[in-house]
Amino acid sequence: MGTLRNALAVVFSLFVAIALPSPIWAQGDIPPANFTIAFIGDQGLGANAEAVLNLIKNEGADAVLHQGDFDYVDNPAGWDGQINSVLGPDFPYFASVGNHDEARFYGSGGYQEFLEARMTRLGIPWVGDLGVQSSFYYEGIFIVLTAPDIFGANHDLYIRNQLAADNSIWRISSWHKNMRLMQVGGKGNETGWGVYEESRAGGAIIATGHEHSYSRTHLLSNFESQTVASTDNTLVLHSDDPNTPADEGRSFAFVSGLGGFSIRVQQLSGDWWASIYTSDQGANYGALFGVFHYQGNPRLAYFYFKDIDGNVPDEFFVQSSVGEGVANQPPGVDAGPDQSVTLPAAASLDGTVTDDGMPNPPGAVTTTWSPVSGPGTVTFADPGGVDTTASFSGTGTYILRLTADDGDLVASDEVTVTVNAAGGSGSGGGGTCSLGSTNYSGDSSLGTLILLLIPFIALGLRRKLR
Structure with a gap:
């Protein structure tokens, strides 16, 4: 940080x-x-x-x-x-x-x-x-x-x-x-x-x-x-x-x-x-x-x-929190940097929340983590903690929100977490195809295209040899 x-x-x-x-x-x-x-x-x-x-x-x-x-x-x-x-x-x-x-x-x-x-x-x-x-x-x-x-x-x-x-x-x-x-x-x-x-x-x-x-x-x-x-x-x-x-x-x-x-x-x-x-x-x-x-x-x-x-x-x-010079200001919230994790690992959320101590009471800020979007469920180790961890049920892109409430004003910030599958690069994982003794690794759509072209390449070679 x-x-x-x-x-x-x-x-x-x-x-x-x-x-x-x-x-x-x-x-x-x-x-x-x-x-x-x-x-x-x-x-x-x-x-x-x-x-x-x-x-x-x-x-x-x-x-x-x-x-x-x-x-x-x-x-x-x-x-x-x-x-x-x-x-x-x-x-x-x-x-x-x-x-x-x-x-x-x-x-x-x-x-x-x-x-x-x-x-x-x-x-x-x-x-x-x-x-x-x-x-x-x-x-x-x-x-x-x-x-x-x-x-x-x-x-x-x-x-x-x-x-x-x-x-x-x-x-x-x-x-x-x-x-x-x-x-x-x-x-x-x-x-x-x-x-x-x-x-x-x-x-x-x-x-x-x-x-x-x-x-x-x-x-x-x-x-x-x-x-x-x-x-x-x-x-x-x-x-x-x-x-x-x-x-x-x-x-x-x-x-x-x-x-x-x-x-x-x-x-x-x-x-x-x-x-x-x-x-x-x-x-x-x-x-x-x-x-x-x-x-x-x-x-x-x-x-x-x-x-x-x-x-x-x-x-x-x-x-x-003394004096009368300034009205209450909303809390300052930073949900931390965007990040990527690979299952089954959890994401470490490193938030920051500050406040001016007003109003008093309560003179304190309540914080909450919540999921905004994503393909699966999210489990927070401590939903009320500024720093916590989040576990995910599946791969995909998740948006998480950190909210701070000072009893009068509410502020929030969001962080994006990309969750990848174990041993791969996520929901759009790579693939491998084989042609002779050579392996071609990369995006799965590229591998599919190569496999579809193989018969046509072979047919062209036979006609040329004739």
Whole structure:
């Protein structure tokens, strides 16, 4: 089937593109198609940091979201100049403050002043203390920047209130530090669990740095207890419904701390981790890329971590079921390539089904295989499975259909299976005729023609010999 990215590219070509509303930064909008954000942290100055910025440029990213620790030498002008030298002074570059940025964050010539100047040049308004307790909309994505255990207090309540007032389909909650079990290195419990839990309840992606490695959780229904909601490689975001007693919030967190300063060893592990990339795994510097509004579906994003050597140790998909920006889209269905089998073998059906998680409920897709046409009967090993096998009672050409139903919309795709007889080429099998000591093999109609011509050829030879 190829890579995940190529497979989904085929599936989502079935979707109808949705026109972008305006203005760009109004809440409830959707991102432009294939809008890409690069997530980095713990950067530094010099060749490694510049290599990551060049990677971001070469990948065609549309914005950077930096999870703190900028240059480690308290040089705001030098740090801003490094960004400008690679990405340009008007490139959208957003950041949460890190613990190594505290001394020069505020005041004249500080990091915040450079960040504010960039936002102003781009015409992007924000609310609050930028990089500390602030929020803004950019290209249909709602971004909340906080600084737990660095500046300010009550960051969990701030996150709760910001997300409760938002109806965007994509929300990102960004800060620098971690809780011990939300990183795989030597960091302790610094932020408190509240920022994680409020972000999860609001259906926001959680972006952090601080530890100099890359790690990403599975979809979690509780961060404090590390409760895994799903280990699927497509993570479906949900926000909590305040009108029900259940807690429906689902999200994931990542640490993207390989921005260029250093790479550390792995010290911790756990079954809630989906991907870990440290010096123990041969990590190099890089960035996590999120491609939103992927392949025509505004509620789908493709994420991949890529290092400066071109290695991709992690790739996954995220579907959003939060917000009000987009109506339900039909499932994407691919029944797989056409194929031929020879009796008594069964056909292996390799289907692909994706969905935007709407409507919710049910928040799930029902799939069914069924025969459309053919000369015999078809038996499916698992009619409800996306991948299954099909057995046939006889030779011929069969058309099979894979149908997906999300509870509101139905979509389907078909595959053709040619079933051949054992030891032959199917219902139009070959034949063999003999003339003297020479055998002629091929299509049976050709053999019949040769047999009919033999008497006439023999009669002609006799007359010529006379």
